[in-house]
Amino acid sequence: QKWADLSEGDYGAALLNDCKYGHDTRDNVMRLSLLRAPKSPDPTADVNKIHRFTYALAPHAGDWRSGVVRQGYELNVPLTARTAKAANGGAPAARSFFAVSGDNVILDTVKKAEDDAAIIVRLYEAHGARGTRTLTTTLPIRRAELTNLMEKPEQDLPVKNGSIELPFTPFQIQTVKLWF
Numbered sequence: 559q560k561w562a563d564l565s566e567g568d569y570g571a572a573l574l575n576d577c578k579y580g581h582d583t584r585d586n587v588m589r590l591s592l593l594r595a596p597k598s599p600d601p602t603a604d605v606n607k608i609h610r611f612t613y614a615l616a617p618h619a620g621d622w623r624s625g626v627v628r629q630g631y632e633l634n635v636p637l638t639a640r641t642a643k644a645a646n647g648g649a650p651a652a653r654s655f656f657a658v659s660g661d662n663v664i665l666d667t668v669k670k671a672e673d674d675a676a677i678i679v680r681l682y683e684a685h686g687a688r689g690t691r692t693l694t695t696t697l698p699i700r701r702a703e704l705t706n707l708m709e710k711p712e713q714d715l716p717v718k719n720g721s722i723e724l725p726f727t728p729f730q731i732q733t734v735k736l737w738f
Contacts, residue, residue: 560630563622564588572626574633575613623685627664659692661685663726671735672709679734683726693734694721701737709735 562581563572573588580591590613593604616629658665662685671678679693702715702722715722724732
């Protein structure tokens with residue numbers, strides 16, 4: 559719900575936004591609904607209120623799979639830089655904790671598990687494609703497990719040199735539980 563796209567085979571335009579869920583397209587016109595107009599349960603839901611939102615028009619080559627998902631995330635979850643100190647007091651080296659192979663799988667969530675000290679990593683396939691992708695971490699994984707969305711165990715996952723192979727079907731969500 560971060561974007562809508564209107565594309566032909568080799569070019570198009572995406573309408574990105576940070577908080578609106580109503581889009582419609584007719585012929586070559588894309589619209590973004592800024593206010594709701596419900597009659598029930600609250601007939602004055604969006605009336606006489608201040609509304610703040612950000613939107614952007616993003617022309618692109620190719621179809622929506624050529625970077626629109628990433629642009630939607632960049633608008634909604636902008637990169638935040640913070641200064642940190644290394645253990646020796648100098649500037650820390652650059653470090654990435656997680657990486658995923660391929661452009662079509664999005665690492666959406668990294669959070670503490672609900673029931674224990676493990677870490678949950680949630681990924682999804684964003685382009686409607688199938689294939690195997692590799693989740694890699696620089697953290698010392700002791701054990702990995704595939705879970706359902708409620709973080710209940712489904713199967714153990716083999717870990718090799720900090721990497722886990724994950725098969726994806728179109729638009730599939732995968733939840734991985736990691737112990738360090």
